[in-house]
Amino acid sequence: MIDFTFTEEQEMFRKAAREFAETQVAPFVPEMEQTGKVPAGLVKALGDAEMMALTIPEAYGGLELGYTARLIALEEISRISVATAMMLQVFALGIEPIVKFGTEAQKQKFLPGLATGERLATAAVTEATGGSDPTGIRTAYRKDGDDFIVNGRKCFITNSHIADTLTILAKSEEDPKAFCAFLVEKDMPGFKATHEEHKVGMRGCNTGELAFENLRIPKENLLGVEGKGLRVTMAAIGDVGRGGMVGCALGLQAACLEASIQFANERILYGKPISRLQTIQNKIAEMKIDLEAGRLLGYRAAAIQDKGQASSNEFAVAKYYTTEASQKAAKMAVDIHGGYGCMEEYAVSRYIRDAAVVGPSAGTSDIMKVIIARWALS
Numbered sequence: 001m002i003d004f005t006f007t008e009e010q011e012m013f014r015k016a017a018r019e020f021a022e023t024q025v026a027p028f029v030p031e032m033e034q035t036g037k038v039p040a041g042l043v044k045a046l047g048d049a050e051m052m053a054l055t056i057p058e059a060y061g062g063l064e065l066g067y068t069a070r071l072i073a074l075e076e077i078s079r080i081s082v083a084t085a086m087m088l089q090v091f092a093l094g095i096e097p098i099v100k101f102g103t104e105a106q107k108q109k110f111l112p113g114l115a116t117g118e119r120l121a122t123a124a125v126t127e128a129t130g131g132s133d134p135t136g137i138r139t140a141y142r143k144d145g146d147d148f149i150v151n152g153r154k155c156f157i158t159n160s161h162i163a164d165t166l167t168i169l170a171k172s173e174e175d176p177k178a179f180c181a182f183l184v185e186k187d188m189p190g191f192k193a194t195h196e197e198h199k200v201g202m203r204g205c206n207t208g209e210l211a212f213e214n215l216r217i218p219k220e221n222l223l224g225v226e227g228k229g230l231r232v233t234m235a236a237i238g239d240v241g242r243g244g245m246v247g248c249a250l251g252l253q254a255a256c257l258e259a260s261i262q263f264a265n266e267r268i269l270y271g272k273p274i275s276r277l278q279t280i281q282n283k284i285a286e287m288k289i290d291l292e293a294g295r296l297l298g299y300r301a302a303a304i305q306d307k308g309q310a311s312s313n314e315f316a317v318a319k320y321y322t323t324e325a326s327q328k329a330a331k332m333a334v335d336i337h338g339g340y341g342c343m344e345e346y347a348v349s350r351y352i353r354d355a356a357v358v359g360p361s362a363g364t365s366d367i368m369k370v371i372i373a374r375w376a377l378s
């Protein structure tokens with residue numbers, strides 16, 4: 001039997017996550033839009049609500065609630081602030097490699113502080129030479145006794161300037177097929193967060209560049225097997241990264257639909273609300289269909305992930321579908337608002353800018369199709 005219903009606990013968790021987003025996240029949105037900066041109070045609120053602890057095992061101070069709960073939290077937070085959901089999703093992306101590949105000592109050292117939000121995480125793979133093609137990165141390591149020396153730069157890294165613990169990917173100076181994933185701490189000499197981006201959307205979520213200059217990393221900070229680091233970062237991006245973007249996209253879809261329904265019911269033309277016009281109804285129906293379908297795809301993938309089974313292909317389908325649908329929904333929501341949709345007073349003008357940013361992270365739609373075709377043809 002397939003049961004498509006959420007459990008009572010999951011429904012209660014969604015209620016709590018919605019209340020958290022509406023009362024604790026929403027007040028920060030105007031400031032984030034205006035300054036483009038991460039409010040310290042918002043990070044503290046996320047930590048106090050144990051949002052960073054969701055996927056961390058209880059043994060290391062986490063809640064161990066699993067990936068369905070994580071998707072619920074991200075959807076509800078993104079419905080209020082896509083930027084906040086994005087920063088939260090990448091905290092988990094930085095945490096996951098430690099949970100899945102970390103040694104006992106690494107787990108004990110890093111996870112408790114990451115669970116409380118006392119320390120913040122990210123994963124840094126992308127470089128100017130390698131976004132869709134991570135093997136094209138130029139950040140390189142060499143051995144020096146028991147240590148590794150890393151030189152290079154990363155770009156487009158979420159939480160670049162606020163993360164304390166970073167999972168980074170580097171390539172061997174000698175063997176272009178050998179990669180290592182390392183745990184870097186922000187106070188290590190040779191590590192620097194440099195340029196901060198100004199994105200069109202998801203404002204208030206920090207994105208930027210990192211520089212490593214003769215960064216000395218002790219062997220205790222090697223994640224997984226030496227030379228096999230690509231697997232460490234790609235495993236995290238495949239499930240947690242893609243899954244996180246599904247959460248961001250679903251929340252954005254829901255926000256677009258809700259704003260459209262409200263506006264369409266309030267806007268009077270020809271003596272009646274525009275929600276009575278069939279063209280408007282068609283747009284609302286399309287948004288509703290896409291949201292229902294996106295939720296089925298996303299929560300199916302999360303349920304598979306919760307069973308401990310491989311879910312990255314299912315998440316590739318869900319990520320493709322929901323991010324594309326969120327962009328379509330934002331365009332329709334702005335259209336339904338007529339001229340008001342272009343005005344900053346209306347949230348849909350933020351949604352369409354946020355929608356422009358949900359695509360590339362954790363792999364573009366083109367890359368999702370490459371993965372999905374490989375799956376279908378295998």
Ligand SMILES: Cc1cc2nc3c(=O)[nH]c(=O)nc-3n(C[C@H](O)[C@H](O)[C@H](O)COP(=O)(O)OP(=O)(O)OC[C@H]3O[C@@H](n4cnc5c(N)ncnc54)[C@H](O)[C@@H]3O)c2cc1C
Pocket residue numbers: 090122123124125126127128130131132133155156157158159207357360361362363364365366367370
């Ligand atoms: C807001 C934001 C946050 C991000 N956060 C992080 C982060 O925290 N950590 C991190 O490591 N990275 C992060 N990224 C980087 C992101 O993963 C990359 O932007 C993405 O993988 C695409 O890489 P690129 O930008 O270099 O584009 P490119 O790889 O240069 O792609 C350019 C175009 O070519 C297409 N293309 C490339 N290869 C193929 C192919 N094989 N077949 C068909 N088309 C193809 C792409 O779809 C795209 O249209 C973030 C990006 C953004 C925008």
